[in-house]
Every structure is written in structure tokens, then in C-alpha cells.
Amino acid sequence: MELQQLRYVVAVAETSNFTRAAERCRVVQSALSHQIAALERELGARLFERTSRRVRLTSAGEAFLPAARECLEAADRARAEVAAASGEIRGRLAVGSIPTVAAVDLPVLLKEFRRRHPRVHITLTSSGSEELIERVRRADVDVAFLGLPPRAEPKAVRSRPLARGELVAVVAPDHRLAGEVTDLRGLAGESFIDFRAGHAGRIQSDQAFAAAGVEREVSFEVSSAEFMVDLVRHGLGVGLLPAAYAPRFANLGIVRLRDAPARVEHLIWTNHPSPAAAAFLDLIGRDDG
Known part of the structure; x- marks a missing residue:
């Protein structure tokens, strides 16, 4: 054989x-x-x-x-x-990331890694946090960036938190609240555009609205931030995006929230990183604790 x-x-x-x-x-x-x-x-x-x-x-x-x-x-x-x-890093590096990662500038990071280690074949997968955790567990993905509610921790993988951030409401530019500051109760009665139920990006919002005692209707469930923004721009509902990520989109109204839902971005990696994965983690500045 x-x-x-x-x-x-x-x-x-x-x-x-x-x-x-x-x-x-x-x-x-x-x-x-x-x-x-x-x-x-x-x-x-x-x-x-x-x-x-x-x-x-x-x-x-x-x-x-x-x-x-x-x-x-x-x-x-x-x-x-x-x-x-022998001092040369080669092989494969499989990176995963949620679409809304904001704690790192991933394109710049990948460009620098390729410059330092041109013999490494890099792949990138964009997916939800739950799937990325599972794929890192199976070693299908070497390193991943994900976002979880504040009390959630990735299990059965090595990890460290990168940054904590809050969400903002995103609305059509002519929405009555565009550019304003309010709280979650101020959004009562609005139709919402959000990720599917059970998605980590949805859980943090559901928990925050429940804590505020606000019932909300999610009229549109989407799989990407880009699709969410397209629907928001057409006035079909209100979306929620990380405050550090939302400004990437033009022609979008931003509503700051005093009791905003929060998320923590995490870096996770396999228990036995390959030389390429170890080099990528060193570039980020991993902390093994």
C-alpha cells in the first residue's frame, strides 16, 4: 500500500x-x-x-x-x-473565522503570515462559532476566530479570549433612531433581522432582550451579516452587529444601546498544533497560560 x-x-x-x-x-x-x-x-x-x-x-x-x-x-x-x-515552516494551515470577526484584521494577518512562510498552503473557512469549535476539535481546522456570549467558553479545544465588545442596532439611514442612543426597550415593536435560532450570534441578543424584559419578533433569519445589512438598508427590519464591525458598511444607520448585548471573541486552536499552526499562533501572540 x-x-x-x-x-x-x-x-x-x-x-x-x-x-x-x-x-x-x-x-x-x-x-x-x-x-x-x-x-x-x-x-x-x-x-x-x-x-x-x-x-x-x-x-x-x-x-x-x-x-x-x-x-x-x-x-x-x-x-x-x-x-x-530544519528551520523551514511548510505544510497546511486551515484557518476558520466567523464572518464578523473584529478583534483582528484577518486579511492583513494572513498576508503577513504568507509573506513569512510562503511554503505553507493556507485555506480559510467562514462559518458559525459552533461549527468552528467542532471542526477544530476534529482537527479539520487548525486555528479559528469566534464570538460567544460572555459566559460561554469553547470546550475541548485550547483557547484564549481576544476582545470583548458590544453590539449596536443597525437600521436604514432614514430610520427614526438612526444616529441616536437608546436602550433595548426603545426597540420594542420593531421587526428584527437576525441569525438563525441557536446560532451564537443570535443567543447573545436573545439573552439581552430577555433580561431587559422585551419581547421581539425576528421576521427574517439570515446566514450572513452582508445579507442582514441588505435587508436592513431596504427598511425590512432592525439588525444587531458588533460595534467594531458595523462601520464597515456604508449607508447604514447606527443606534447605540445603553444596555447593549455583548460578546467575547476567542482564538481557539487544536490541542496539538502543527508547525504551521504554531507559527500562526506565534504571529498573533498566543498566550498558553
């Missing part, structure tokens, strides 16, 4: 197509097919069901795929560790 055979299996599983898998691996399709067939003979089991219309994993293939990925990741990690011992 060879690592190249494992790469071919993973590529076919992810593309569901031998031709696309061969293109990804930069080999001719016949060579890829031959190597997978040789591996199947060695294992004594078919890994893929092939028809004229599609390719899919067999039950044996489903069982084999996670182990194949683990072997490839271990091999990549070994190469990165050897390079790091």
Missing part, C-alpha cells in the same frame, strides 16, 4: 469521478485507475462501485476512507515536522 494510492482513493471519493480525480492528481486516468485496482486486489475488496453515470464508495470504501485520510495527514505532518526542525 502506497501513499499515492491513498491520495487517488481520496480524490475519487471527493470528486465521484475518475477523470476529475486524475486531473486533480495530475496523472492520466488509466494510471489512477490501475493503482486503485491494484490496491483493491491487495485489500481483497472493492472500494468503488462504478457505473456509466456515477462512482460511489462501497461499504468497504466508506470504512477505508477515514483511515486513508488519517495516513495522508500523518505523512504531511511528518514532512512538516522535519522541515520545521
Whole structure:
């Protein structure tokens, strides 16, 4: 069994197509097919069901795929560790972030990391805090930036708080409260645009309104701050965004809140960071406590 055979299996599983898998691996399709067939003979089991219309994993293939990925990741990690011992950082760095991160300037941070470590392949995933915590637990993501309600802490990952901030209400530019200061009761009766129920960005707002004794109607549930802002600009409701993030959007009314919901941004990382992840954490200025 060879690592190249494992790469071919993973590529076919992810593309569901031998031709696309061969293109990804930069080999001719016949060579890829031959190597997978040789591996199947060695294992004594078919890994893929092939028809004229599609390719899919067999039950044996489903069982084999996670182990194949683990072997490839271990091999990549070994190469990165050897390079790091020689003073060169290489390998993969998978970064995750909530869309509304404000504690760091992420594009500038990634640019500087690439300048310092050009041999590292960087990927970025944008998602909600709950999913990012789970992906860091599974080591699918190396380092992530997220926002949680003040009393919440990320579990089963290494972490440190970056910054605490308050939310502001965002409204259409011609809204009666644009540019004003009020409290949550002053927003009673408004329709709201917010993230889905259970989302960390929604929980902090729900808790704050409940504490203020204000019932609110969330008429529109969105998955991104940009979509929220588009709806707000059209006068469809009031949104809530971090005070440090909202000014990025033009033509938007800002309402400061005396009893504003708060959130804490956290930096989280895997329990055993790779050399690339360790270098990224050092660039940020991690504190291992």
C-alpha cells in the first residue's frame, strides 16, 4: 500500500469521478485507475462501485476512507515536522473565522503570515462559532476566530479570549433612531433581522432582550451579516452587529444601546498544533497560560 494510492482513493471519493480525480492528481486516468485496482486486489475488496453515470464508495470504501485520510495527514505532518526542525515552516494551515470577526484584521494577518512562510498552503473557512469549535476539535481546522456570549467558553479545544465588545442596532439611514442612543426597550415593536435560532450570534441578543424584559419578533433569519445589512438598508427590519464591525458598511444607520448585548471573541486552536499552526499562533501572540 502506497501513499499515492491513498491520495487517488481520496480524490475519487471527493470528486465521484475518475477523470476529475486524475486531473486533480495530475496523472492520466488509466494510471489512477490501475493503482486503485491494484490496491483493491491487495485489500481483497472493492472500494468503488462504478457505473456509466456515477462512482460511489462501497461499504468497504466508506470504512477505508477515514483511515486513508488519517495516513495522508500523518505523512504531511511528518514532512512538516522535519522541515520545521530544519528551520523551514511548510505544510497546511486551515484557518476558520466567523464572518464578523473584529478583534483582528484577518486579511492583513494572513498576508503577513504568507509573506513569512510562503511554503505553507493556507485555506480559510467562514462559518458559525459552533461549527468552528467542532471542526477544530476534529482537527479539520487548525486555528479559528469566534464570538460567544460572555459566559460561554469553547470546550475541548485550547483557547484564549481576544476582545470583548458590544453590539449596536443597525437600521436604514432614514430610520427614526438612526444616529441616536437608546436602550433595548426603545426597540420594542420593531421587526428584527437576525441569525438563525441557536446560532451564537443570535443567543447573545436573545439573552439581552430577555433580561431587559422585551419581547421581539425576528421576521427574517439570515446566514450572513452582508445579507442582514441588505435587508436592513431596504427598511425590512432592525439588525444587531458588533460595534467594531458595523462601520464597515456604508449607508447604514447606527443606534447605540445603553444596555447593549455583548460578546467575547476567542482564538481557539487544536490541542496539538502543527508547525504551521504554531507559527500562526506565534504571529498573533498566543498566550498558553
